[in-house]
Amino acid sequence: MKRFTCDELVELITAYLDGALDRPERAGFEAHAATCADCARQLDQFRETVRALRELPPERKLSDGTRDRLMSAFRARRHRG
Template sequence: MKRFSCGEVVELTPAYLDDGLEEPVRLLLEEHLACCRECGRDLDQFRTVIGVLGALPPEPSENLREDVRDRLMSAFRSRKGH
């Protein structure tokens, strides 16, 4: 049976988060995620980044870089209980 490497999982993660994978591929990816903590953490980070970016206003502000950094740091800290 085919198994995905961590690199393949990283490449497929955006499509996975967009529900863009066919069921057999999705199931193989989820099987990998179930036994690979590192890829699970990467998936959580992808979700955090997508959530932060989705909360940004459509027009970039003059302080976009700082706003993104601050929101990401806040999201990561809240996930880790800091």
């Protein structure tokens, strides 16, 4: 099982939620999140954000372009620290 740092876990949250991690990666991700309160909180916040966005009426959902710009900004901010 791979052991993850907090930074690695943050990088993989979307892949984890999309079910895109292989079994060893998923196990390592879950083990880290189970023992790191900060990462568990980030995972919960990300899940809540996804849930909230899914509950918006169709006319209120983000356009693909807006979603892409937000995700790019999120990734850039994460890399800056």
